[in-house]
Amino acid sequence: MLKREINPRHEKGYYVAVIGFVIPIVIFFTVFQIYPLLKNVQLSFSNIKNSPTLNNFKVILFGRSFWQSTWITVRFSLISVSLEMSIGFIFALLLNQSFRGRKAVRTIFLIPWALPTAIMAVGWKFLLQHSYGPIPWILYWLHIVKSPPYFLSMPRMAFASIIIADVWKTVPFCALLLLAGLQAIPKDLYEAMEVDGAGWFFKLRRLTLPLMLPAITVTFTFRFLQAFGVFDLIWVLTGGGPGNATMALSPFIYQQTFNWLNIRSGAATAVMTSIYIMGLVIVVWLTRRHVGRRYAIQ
Amino acid sequence: MKRFFLYLGVAFMIFYCLFPIYFLILDSFEPTNVAYSSPPILYPIAFTLSNYIGVFKDLHLTTYIMNSTFVSLSATAIVLFIGALAAFAITKIRFIASNTLLNFLLILGFFPAATMIFPLYKMFASLRLLNNYLSLILPYVSMNIPLTVWVLTTYFEQIPNELYEAARVDGMSRFQAFYKVIVPLGIPAVSTVAILDFIACWNEFILALTFMTKKNMRTITVGISMISGRFSYQYPWGEIIAGALLVTLPLVIIIFVAQEKIISGLTAGAIKG
Numbered sequence: 001m002l003k004r005e006i007n008p009r010h011e012k013g014y015y016v017a018v019i020g021f022v023i024p025i026v027i028f029f030t031v032f033q034i035y036p037l038l039k040n041v042q043l044s045f046s047n048i049k050n051s052p053t054l055n056n057f058k059v060i061l062f063g064r065s066f067w068q069s070t071w072i073t074v075r076f077s078l079i080s081v082s083l084e085m086s087i088g089f090i091f092a093l094l095l096n097q098s099f100r101g102r103k104a105v106r107t108i109f110l111i112p113w114a115l116p117t118a119i120m121a122v123g124w125k126f127l128l129q130h131s132y133g134p135i136p137w138i139l140y141w142l143h144i145v146k147s148p149p150y151f152l153s154m155p156r157m158a159f160a161s162i163i164i165a166d167v168w169k170t171v172p173f174c175a176l177l178l179l180a181g182l183q184a185i186p187k188d189l190y191e192a193m194e195v196d197g198a199g200w201f202f203k204l205r206r207l208t209l210p211l212m213l214p215a216i217t218v219t220f221t222f223r224f225l226q227a228f229g230v231f232d233l234i235w236v237l238t239g240g241g242p243g244n245a246t247m248a249l250s251p252f253i254y255q256q257t258f259n260w261l262n263i264r265s266g267a268a269t270a271v272m273t274s275i276y277i278m279g280l281v282i283v284v285w286l287t288r289r290h291v292g293r294r295y296a297i298q
Numbered sequence: 299m300k301r302f303f304l305y306l307g308v309a310f311m312i313f314y315c316l317f318p319i320y321f322l323i324l325d326s327f328e329p330t331n332v333a334y335s336s337p338p339i340l341y342p343i344a345f346t347l348s349n350y351i352g353v354f355k356d357l358h359l360t361t362y363i364m365n366s367t368f369v370s371l372s373a374t375a376i377v378l379f380i381g382a383l384a385a386f387a388i389t390k391i392r393f394i395a396s397n398t399l400l401n402f403l404l405i406l407g408f409f410p411a412a413t414m415i416f417p418l419y420k421m422f423a424s425l426r427l428l429n430n431y432l433s434l435i436l437p438y439v440s441m442n443i444p445l446t447v448w449v450l451t452t453y454f455e456q457i458p459n460e461l462y463e464a465a466r467v468d469g470m471s472r473f474q475a476f477y478k479v480i481v482p483l484g485i486p487a488v489s490t491v492a493i494l495d496f497i498a499c500w501n502e503f504i505l506a507l508t509f510m511t512k513k514n515m516r517t518i519t520v521g522i523s524m525i526s527g528r529f530s531y532q533y534p535w536g537e538i539i540a541g542a543l544l545v546t547l548p549l550v551i552i553i554f555v556a557q558e559k560i561i562s563g564l565t566a567g568a569i570k571g
Binding site: 013014017018021022024025028029031032033034035036037039040043091094095097099101103105106107108109110111112114115116117118119121122123124126127129131132133134137138148168171172173176177180225226228229230231232235236249250251253254257258263266267270271273274277280281 | 301304305307308311312314315316318319321322325333334335336337338340379380381383384386387391393399403405406408409410411412413414415416417418420421436437439440441443447472476497500501503504507508518519520522523535538539542545546549550552553554557560561564565
């Protein structure tokens, strides 16, 4: 039988209905997201007397702090997301095997994800404390380091700390997303390869990885964009310090706006950050055809 | 042999997820002199509940929990309602720009809160809404729209259009069809999204930090992470960590009750949205 599609547009009151159903969300995101983004643009191009100026951008683009923050943000996002994806992929492969208590392990995997980032950062701040926190001492007792390291008071170690905390929290989440991708691969493909005598590495390289590429790319993109806006973790764990060693873009905006009361520089930094995000989104958009934006879940 | 390595890997994964939590639980039950011993003692040797009692007495944890609960529940209820309306319009009324709207929402969701925070702060300040629950509820609603609409759209698509059309033929208005047919059928999806939205609101930090300047209006994330001792070296770690664990407990309970829902919602939301 031919499926007959009713064109809803011919119904009475169609446009009123559409507007009525969609208008609440439109109002919300216009007032609370689009307006602030645009208002920042206006602020960043004006001075205290509200006349137009390029000075705010001149200040941040010719200063060191903004570029330093950009570099820290890019480094943080790239390193932590790459680590999360690789460890997460291994975890997903393990979770895709059948073993007793698999469901329980999946539940445990949700715990780090559900922990509020700010609370988790408080926890890690304790774990990494020099004199009574366990992690520096465990590293020392395992003879990995010569003396318990000062995680939060040395620039390089502080940067490592935020990556460690972020990786810890997000690996299980990535693993669960990748697991959904793994489960979408039909089992008979593996069986067919086994009949042909393929080893596990061959199957991984020639079957799992190519078929997982869309899932990997999508997860990577989403995590990267998320990591790019990191705030809670840094603000609580290191406060952007020591010095400016972990001052990513979001905390930098916050610091300029609310600690230094330099609203217009803050707005200019926010605009630049928005431009970065938009650039990333456009890149993803243009390449979506090549990676396949959607794939089946079940 | 293969099984052995598999279980070794599984053991490592469990260890990976839980070892920080073990140390935190350990510390929260230790009396101060043990907790501050250096080097730390990695196994339980003394037990006290004083941190858990202290966190309620000294740190206003009850207030923070009440604030967080009220804000998160209100925001979740509102975003579910308006998100479901939109998802219904997208899947069942099917208007021209619905795909554009979905993609637009997706992109909007990528902008970090820090890029919008000052104009919002100014807006709420001029409306005298700082230190008012509304200053958190309203932006939280907005923040959760992309996830809500995306996940609900995915699920509502699976409800046959014939049901909606039949309801319409029977003389129901669109809104009646929405709450008498689509919503009851979509309850599993709605509850999944409710959980995800609630967790997102419960965990939010930057807006709560900025808009709630009075101590008694703080939410749990800000309340706990902004605790400091009378002097910087007198950081009351035991109590802070006891508080941190306590406010995570509701989330852990939610996870244990609804893990299947959360995972299905996460994968639908994160992969398609």
